[in-house]
Structures are given as structure tokens and as C-alpha cells.
Amino acid sequence: MEHRAITRVNYRARIWFIRHYETGKWKVSVFESEHNHPLCPPKYRHLITANRVLNEVDKTQANSLRACGVKTCHIMGYMIFQKGGYDKVGFTSKDLHNQISKTRRGKVKDGDAFAALAYLLSKADSDSLFLGNFTLKDGRLDNLVWTDRASVVDYECFSDVLAFDTTYKKNVYNKSLVIFSGTNHHGQITIFRCALISDERSKTFKWALKEFLEIISGKLPGGVVTDGDRAMRETILEVFPSIPHRFCAWHLHRNVIQNIKHKHFWDNFNVLLYGQ
Incomplete structure (x- = not known):
């Protein structure tokens, strides 16, 4: 433009x-x-x-x-x-x-927390493996995490790599949507858990990861992939000290495209990164 x-x-x-x-x-x-x-x-x-x-x-x-x-x-x-x-x-x-x-929006903001919690409680009634937790701040909903039966079973089967991403945001509430995901045997994205967090500080990430550990009964993933956020790296080193931590390939590729303007280098880098 x-x-x-x-x-x-x-x-x-x-x-x-x-x-x-x-x-x-x-x-x-x-x-x-x-x-x-x-x-x-x-x-x-x-x-x-x-x-x-x-x-x-x-x-x-x-x-x-x-x-x-x-x-x-x-x-x-x-x-x-x-x-x-x-x-x-x-x-x-x-x-x-x-x-x-x-x-x-003002009306929704006043009642959406109760509506969300009521919905999650109704899901828990019909799903014995449905789990969730939340925190309050000044009487208001602050952080929220949840998972269902399908996600719990998928993690048991496909926990080789855990991707921890906070790319998505909700503009109205200014909360980050954190998605814990992996890849199944068909190469498809599988969701293990979701969370809405109030900020992206190390303390909040630590709470989300510890809640995740409780749900998966302490079963650790084979590796963790993130977007390179500093607070996230510090949290993973503390909560998963023995788990290999790698940066997301998509973010690495984007950084290369933005900072190196040489197509021949891009092609060679893609071969190293994706094996193709």
C-alpha cells in the first residue's frame, strides 16, 4: 500500500x-x-x-x-x-x-466468566476425564485452563513433542490463548490442552505448565518446542529441566526471511530445517 x-x-x-x-x-x-x-x-x-x-x-x-x-x-x-x-x-x-x-461487549464482559465456567462444569458432567482449573484476581476470572478426554488420550499416545504457543490473542479481553499441542501418527496437529492467561510473565507460564503436569499425571514429554519467548524459556528450564527445548521451525524460518535477503540461502536453510 x-x-x-x-x-x-x-x-x-x-x-x-x-x-x-x-x-x-x-x-x-x-x-x-x-x-x-x-x-x-x-x-x-x-x-x-x-x-x-x-x-x-x-x-x-x-x-x-x-x-x-x-x-x-x-x-x-x-x-x-x-x-x-x-x-x-x-x-x-x-x-x-x-x-x-x-x-x-460490556454486558458480555460482566457475565462471560460465569458462562464459561458453567459450560466447563457441564462438560465435566458428561466427560469423566474432562479437567480444568482457574484463578481469580480481585474477584474476577484471571487465568483458565482445561482439557477433555480426547486430549488426555492423545497426549498418552503422542507426547513425543510438546508445542507450547501463545501466538493467539483475544482483543476484547487482552488475554493470550495458550495451546499445548503435538503431532499424531498422521502428521496432524493434536491439541493436548488450552489455557487463557492474563499475561505472558514467567510466573503465569509456570502456573500453566504445573497445571498441565497435574492433568497428565506427571508424564513428561520427549521434547518441548516454543516460539523463543524469554519468559517461556525460563519457565521451561525450571519446570522441565531435563527436557530438550527447541525453537519452533516456523519462527526460525520467519526470522531468516526477515533478516537475510538472499533466496539461495533460504533454499539451503529450508533443506537443513525441514529436510526438503
Whole structure:
């Protein structure tokens, strides 16, 4: 994507303030009101960001209609008709969508922890090998780990290599999704366990790994593969001191591509890394 060209038009309109140190009062020192471009026409004034706002009455009405099942686009149309035009509403359709989405996320945030724990408890009722644990911080769900029967059985069979990855994130909650995985006899990815952690510090990783050890009854993997995170390396050295630790091939390959711009080297490196 190319950058847009910057056009300078010698725009001079401005206002400066200075503060008198003895009196503490502010006064205008420079004021130039002349513009060298056309101003926004009055009919488009309501589209300027500074002029767009949903007041509390608009928010309450929009949330009430949405709770009754009315679509956001229909709510916008109703409010435009109610106020007598687009320029009388005071906000755009995008502003309304953002407000309703924000309200919905707020409601989910207050109840999603209980919903998640209730779901895991229901799974435990139907799966005798389903295991999970969680921690709280200030009365809120902080870290969460879980695994089911299929994952436990897969680990018993395919625990030669354990991949420990935190690449995935949830934007709404800002928690890392940690996936403990391996490879089965068909070369397919197999999930051993999942965790949602509040941060990527050594202390949190240590908790997640120790919980993993409890679930697998202390059976250690043949090797551990990670993305090279420093806190993760320190944790593995402490929790799995005798287990070989290697960096993920995908991350090694990506670092080579980013730092060495030589295709012949890439080809030779791939042969060494992947054997092909």
C-alpha cells in the first residue's frame, strides 16, 4: 500500500495562547482567522467528528430498541425520521453501530466468566476425564485452563513433542490463548490442552505448565518446542529441566526471511530445517 502524497497549502489560520506568570492569566497572543480553502458547508457540518455525539437519551432509546430485536439499521432509520433528517440526528450510522457494540461487549464482559465456567462444569458432567482449573484476581476470572478426554488420550499416545504457543490473542479481553499441542501418527496437529492467561510473565507460564503436569499425571514429554519467548524459556528450564527445548521451525524460518535477503540461502536453510 502506497503512502498518500502530502499536499502543503501554506495554511495560516491559527490561534496561540500565552500565560502571564505573575497573574497566572491566559491571553491570546496570535490569532489569524483567514482560511485559504473553502470551509465545510453547513449541510455537512454534522459529519465532522467533533460535532457527532450520542447523548444519554439517544443511547437509552437505541439500547431499548436493540434489546427488543430491532436491527441497528432500522433503529437509525427510525431516529432519522423521528428527528427530521440526517443533519438533525447528531451522529452517523457508524457511531450508532459502535455504541451498540460497546454496550453488548460490556454486558458480555460482566457475565462471560460465569458462562464459561458453567459450560466447563457441564462438560465435566458428561466427560469423566474432562479437567480444568482457574484463578481469580480481585474477584474476577484471571487465568483458565482445561482439557477433555480426547486430549488426555492423545497426549498418552503422542507426547513425543510438546508445542507450547501463545501466538493467539483475544482483543476484547487482552488475554493470550495458550495451546499445548503435538503431532499424531498422521502428521496432524493434536491439541493436548488450552489455557487463557492474563499475561505472558514467567510466573503465569509456570502456573500453566504445573497445571498441565497435574492433568497428565506427571508424564513428561520427549521434547518441548516454543516460539523463543524469554519468559517461556525460563519457565521451561525450571519446570522441565531435563527436557530438550527447541525453537519452533516456523519462527526460525520467519526470522531468516526477515533478516537475510538472499533466496539461495533460504533454499539451503529450508533443506537443513525441514529436510526438503
